[in-house]
Amino acid sequence: MTSNLDALLTALYVHLDDHVLPLAQQRPRPGRRRLLTDAELACVAIAQVLLGYDSERRWLRLAPARIGHLFPRLPGQSEYNRHLRDAAPALQAAAMYLVRALPTWHERLRLMDGTPVRCGASRTTVNRSGLGEVAGYGRDASHHAFYWGAKLLLVTTAEGAVCAFSLAHPKELDERKQALHLTHVQTLAPGPRPIVCDKGFAGAGIEAAMAALGHQLIRPTRGDEPEPGVKVFPSWLRQRIEAIIWTLKNQLGLERHAARTTEGLWARVCQRILALNAAIWHNWLIDAPVKRSLIAYDH
Structure with a gap:
């Protein structure tokens, strides 16, 4: 099997159509039948972000020349946008299926971190945006800056595949509450x-709650702790999850999501995470030396 975008899309479509998103399980909907099935839409959406097209309108103008030999039927921009928002649960299910198919799913170690997803930079945007359910004012401690947007929390394997993720309002849920909610509603892995994680998850309450679930938090010690817990912290693991977040936000375009509604933002987050997991999954199939590399699929 070759390491290029066509091979990735072909292998992914076969697996999704056979095991995850078969046509027989899709609910009938009123109106005209859509041009793409959910499995086809997932592949087209992955190709969009891997090739670096942030604009859906521009992507659909160029898609026939790039992937038209694989998907000869492509919808217009409005239908593509509506279908992508409606198929967010299918994209999330596909991303979780792929991470469970990886050998590293059974490894013990997990990485966790949160990052802001900025959604606007003006007061007019705040007042008129349809993102009010999930977006609010928050502080990015890493960059010492305030922002208006949502908080994305990720739990990943050591190689970079996303095991669980959630979006939250930065004012309603801090990182610790969001982490507890995420561990209750999504499966990080079988067993403890x-x-x-980082210092933002420090606290006796969250550590006790995580211990009750069988998870041990490993974080750097804070300066105000009288009895530091972990004296030697693996800082290289913190750098790794920062690199994973950079891949999602810059290389896969999450920083430039251009979403205007809560449903659109969630669909774009699922789209980027599915693209990352799909690339790692395919790199395992072809035995690529670097599993998180996207170089073979971005041209």
């Missing part, structure tokens, strides 16, 4: 796992 040590989770590497």
